Amino acid sequence: MHARTVRVAVRSATVAAAVTGTLTWAPAASANMPEPTPSATSTQTPAPDTGSVSIVKNDPAGDVLPGAAFLLLDATGQEAGTGKTDAQGQLTFTDLAPGVYRLKETSSGSPLHDVVADQDVIVTPGAAARLTIVDPFKPAQVLLKAKDDKTGKLLPGSTVNIGCGEATLLTLTTGPKGTATGELPVTSRKAECWVKQVKAPTGYDLYRPSKSFSVTPGAPVTVTVTNAKTATPPKPMPTEKPTATPSTPGDEPTDSTSGASKATPTDSVTPDADSSTAPAADATDNATPKAPAGSLAHTGADATPWILGGASLLVAAGIGAVVAARRPAAAETEQDSNSEAN
Numbered sequence: 001m002h003a004r005t006v007r008v009a010v011r012s013a014t015v016a017a018a019v020t021g022t023l024t025w026a027p028a029a030s031a032n033m034p035e036p037t038p039s040a041t042s043t044q045t046p047a048p049d050t051g052s053v054s055i056v057k058n059d060p061a062g063d064v065l066p067g068a069a070f071l072l073l074d075a076t077g078q079e080a081g082t083g084k085t086d087a088q089g090q091l092t093f094t095d096l097a098p099g100v101y102r103l104k105e106t107s108s109g110s111p112l113h114d115v116v117a118d119q120d121v122i123v124t125p126g127a128a129a130r131l132t133i134v135d136p137f138k139p140a141q142v143l144l145k146a147k148d149d150k151t152g153k154l155l156p157g158s159t160v161n162i163g164c165g166e167a168t169l170l171t172l173t174t175g176p177k178g179t180a181t182g183e184l185p186v187t188s189r190k191a192e193c194w195v196k197q198v199k200a201p202t203g204y205d206l207y208r209p210s211k212s213f214s215v216t217p218g219a220p221v222t223v224t225v226t227n228a229k230t231a232t233p234p235k236p237m238p239t240e241k242p243t244a245t246p247s248t249p250g251d252e253p254t255d256s257t258s259g260a261s262k263a264t265p266t267d268s269v270t271p272d273a274d275s276s277t278a279p280a281a282d283a284t285d286n287a288t289p290k291a292p293a294g295s296l297a298h299t300g301a302d303a304t305p306w307i308l309g310g311a312s313l314l315v316a317a318g319i320g321a322v323v324a325a326r327r328p329a330a331a332e333t334e335q336d337s338n339s340e341a342n
Contacts, residue, residue, distance in 0.1 A: 056132045075099050075101070096123045143221070194210045195223050
């Protein structure tokens with residue numbers, strides 16, 4: 001537009017010179033006219049600086065984990081990016097507006113590893129948020145069994161501690177069916193662990209040794225402890241206590257003072273013909289018990305043994321008295337005979 005104005009002015013000046021015969025340069029005032037200002041609609045504002053999120057993925061042993069899948073959500077919950085780690089275990093989300101994002105691991109990419117919990121990531125302009133994510137190993141699935149060492153019967157009430165190395169990681173108690181299950185944390189691709197019984201089933205001895213076993217992440221493993229029944233001490237045999245034998249009416253009384261043999265009626269010493277046995281007969285008659293007045297009549301059968309015993313004693317006493325009486329008489333007779341002979 002400005003150039004056209006200049007050309008028009010030049011043409012006008014030429015025409016005027018031709019008419020007047022005088023060539024004058026009359027620059028148009030529009031030659032110094034200010035340039036028009038651009039319209040407001042053509043104004044462009046520069047875009048704000050963006051940031052990024054860089055991920056490095058490995059496991060507790062330090063090995064990189066390729067194929068782990070991640071999802072990135074913005075503050076409104078909309079998907080801002082998705083992807084998987086490469087062969088070096090790396091993944092980067094670029095061109096992210098500044099703000100707070102939510103990072104979700106949707107797959108570990110390995111049957112031995114578990115995913116991590118969701119976490120927030122802050123993106124700042126012109127910077128990369130770098131994250132190192134460690135996927136834990138999946139726990140081993142433990143099945144505990146307690147058995148009778150003789151019959152193989154499953155036993156309830158067996159409590160064990162299970163661990164790897166020096167640490168106790170799991171405690172289980174068998175239920176009514178004699179089994180228990182639990183998850184055992186694993187920190188390597190193959191681990192050596194142990195089980196130790198701390199409480200035996202009722203009626204059984206404690207299994208004191210520790211048993212070792214191998215586990216791998218995410219794999220099932222069965223652990224069995226056996227118990228022997230508690231030995232029952234034998235019942236003591238009843239001791240035979242001496243019992244006093246009750247005396248019977250037929251037992252003959254013994255002389256506790258002399259300990260001599262009892263005299264019997266068949267003693268070898270016999271009385272002389274002139275000796276009187278009346279006292280012995282009287283003693284036998286007097287020894288017969290008389291029924292007390294006012295008592296019931298007795299048949300005599302129950303007192304017969306006692307009567308016989310008493311009579312024997314009286315007879316023996318009478319024979320002893322006769323023998324004692326004869327000895328002095330015999331001595332005197334012998335002395336008289338000796339005197340007459342002299």
